[in-house]
Amino acid sequence: MSVKHAMLALLAAQPSSTYQLRKRFEASTAQSWPLNIGQVSTTLQRLERDGHVVRDEEPHRSDTTGQPWRLTATGHAELAAWWERPVISEQRGRDELVVKLMLATITPGVNVLAMIQSQRAATQRDMHDLTRLRREVGTDDLVGRLVLDHHIFVAEAELRWLDDVEGTLEQSVPPAPASTPDPFKEATRQSPYSGAAQ
Secondary structure (H helix, E strand, O other): OOHHHHHHHHHHHOOEOHHHHHHHHHHHOOOOOOOOHHHHHHHHHHHHHOOOEEEOOOOOOOOOOOOOEEEOHHHHHHHHHHHHOOOOOOOOOOOHHHHHHHHHHOOOOOOHHHHHHHHHHHHHHHHHHHHHHHHHOOOOOHHHHHHHHHHHHHHHHHHHHHHHHHHHHHHHOOOOOOOOOOHHHHHHHHOOOOOOOO
């Protein structure tokens, strides 16, 4: 997700200071995407440079969290365009687990099936934790429920994918070649003279 557009969306709801935006962003992602204040400040500076946000100059405000930001007409237009654009993953094919397993399949000496079992156990633990957190979320916390549901679905998909990879690899492993008997040993074993005294 674009942090830039997240800031625009939050400001569309209400003007906020840098500190408030950071807190509201983390709340909107159910604390699953922490941001430091420097990231927020840098993003706001770029938005200001592009004419999407400005500092609110209202002199009567007594907010101690800092001077608030607000959207400009250009910012509203940029946000409206973002709402209309479908999300297309920019990281497709760059998932670390996918790359790691694919490299392991072509690297001699790597036990890929053991790697899959280890990853499956880790994902199952993650799934257990996510499910527990989901049960603890209040019915009034819509954002928390939706975010955790997404994480659970992703973990479920990863487990199914690991099962599929494991099955595919097991089917693709060639059977061990049958041992070829040594003709000399076989002839010696069958010779009636092999046990004769010399």
